[in-house]
Amino acid sequence: MYPDLQKELDTYVRRTPKSAEAHKKNLKRIPLGVASNYRAYDPYPIFVKEGSGSHFRDLDGNDYLDHNLCFGALMAGHCHPAVMKAVGQRLTTGTMFGMPHDMEWELAEEICERFPVEMVRFGNSGTEATMHGIRLARAATGRDKIVKFEGAYHGLHDAALVSVKPHAPDFGDINRPTPVPGGLGVPKASLENVLIATFNDLASVERRFKENPGQIAAIILEPILMNVGLWRPPDLRRSEDWRQARLGRRVGIFRRHSRHDLPREIYWWRPAACGFWNAQIRNGPDLRAQSVSRRDLQHQSGFNGCGLGNFSQRADSRKLFTRRKAQ
Numbered sequence: 205m206y207p208d209l210q211k212e213l214d215t216y217v218r219r220t221p222k223s224a225e226a227h228k229k230n231l232k233r234i235p236l237g238v239a240s241n242y243r244a245y246d247p248y249p250i251f252v253k254e255g256s257g258s259h260f261r262d263l264d265g266n267d268y269l270d271h272n273l274c275f276g277a278l279m280a281g282h283c284h285p286a287v288m289k290a291v292g293q294r295l296t297t298g299t300m301f302g303m304p305h306d307m308e309w310e311l312a313e314e315i316c317e318r319f320p321v322e323m324v325r326f327g328n329s330g331t332e333a334t335m336h337g338i339r340l341a342r343a344a345t346g347r348d349k350i351v352k353f354e355g356a357y358h359g360l361h362d363a364a365l366v367s368v369k370p371h372a373p374d375f376g377d378i379n380r381p382t383p384v385p386g387g388l389g390v391p392k393a394s395l396e397n398v399l400i401a402t403f404n405d406l407a408s409v410e411r412r413f414k415e416n417p418g419q420i421a422a423i424i425l426e427p428i429l430m431n432v433g434l435w436r437p438p439d440l441r442r443s444e445d446w447r448q449a450r451l452g453r454r455v456g457i458f459r460r461h462s463r464h465d466l467p468r469e470i471y472w473w474r475p476a477a478c479g480f481w482n483a484q485i486r487n488g489p490d491l492r493a494q495s496v497s498r499r500d501l502q503h504q505s506g507f508n509g510c511g512l513g514n515f516s517q518r519a520d521s522r523k524l525f526t527r528r529k530a531q
Contacts, residue, residue: 213247216247217247219266220248220262220263220264221264222251222263222264223248223249223250223251223262223263224247224248226251226263227249227251228248237249250262250268251263253265255270255282255283256281256282256283257281257282257284258273258281258282259282260282308326311324311326312324329359330358330359331358331359331360331361331364332359333359334358334359334361334364335359335363335364337424338364338421338422338424341421341422342421344421345421347418347419347420347421348397348419349399349420349421350363350397350398350399350420350423351399351400351401351412351413351420351422352364352366352367352399352401352423353400353401353402353403353424353425353429354370354375354381354400354401354402354403355367355368355370355431355432356368356426356429356430356431357430358424358426362390362391363394363397363398364424365386365387366383366384366385366386366394366395366398366400367381367382367383367384367386367398367400368386368431369386370382370384371384378405378408379402379405379407379408379411380408380411381400381401382400383395383399383400399412399415399416399420403429403437
């Protein structure tokens with residue numbers, strides 16, 4: 205190990221003895237001592253005690269500037285007053301119902317007024333949003349295959365947990381990447397329906413369409429690839445007008461090679477307000493034009509639209525985003 209890196213690790217261990225103790229305790233009841241594999245790292249993760257604004261403090265009282273903000277979920281930061289006020293008011297009337305309520309419509313209306321979408325369905329995580337988005341595209345097209353980019357992360361369901369962080373030599377040819385399971389338990393049948401393309405390489409995408417004519421239901425894309433250090437492709441550095449024209453040309457290419465129109469865009473949006481998670485599937489294919497009944501497309505989690513995310517996110521969008529736009 206590099207001497208400077210070892211020095212930093214020694215400082216980390218010296219500053220965080222309570223996190224080390226908490227992790228050791230967690231290992232007795234929780235696999236890897238954490239609730240998500242992403243939080244498992246050596247020698248042990250930081251255990252958080254509290255957060256405010258753009259900072260959080262660990263069990264030892266160390267203060268940190270939070271550049272992660274829960275992977276983007278904390279758009280308003282920790283404990284924003286407007287969000288906490290909305291949550292506090294709602295706690296006295298009920299937090300989860302498992303039945304329809306007016307807050308669903310109010311948040312859906314807010315989203316549709318602010319973005320070019322007509323309808324919204326709510327989920328509980330980004331994994332659910334991409335899982336149902338892919339199912340929606342498959343239902344509309346009657347096809348099973350999707351195109352995914354090597355290194356992109358879209359959640360933990362079987363269609364997404366492919367070639368997330370593949371290692372050599374498993375990933376194969378850069379021009380024809382091999383689908384690599386992102387972990388144990390991903391069925392081989394799932395791998396057969398996930399075609400891997402190279403990020404920012406249009407030729408690799410075109411090749412997948414030529415090799416699989418009339419079989420591809422959708423392309424799923426992480427516009428700024430996270431697993432390589434937030435890499436923006438060159439196209440996204442250009443002007444907005446140029447980017448739209450470029451993307452429009454690509455959609456035309458994809459449709460020609462697929463020998464059938466792909467669905468119009470499906471938006472998978474994963475925002476939340478101050479930690480109350482929510483996810484949305486926005487717009488999507490015209491199911492009526494494909495003679496697909498919405499009742500036949502299963503999207504029936506028991507907690508959709510029921511949690512704290514609805515009213516905390518509504519407070520976030522109404523008060524905070526409106527103010528930012530005005531500024």
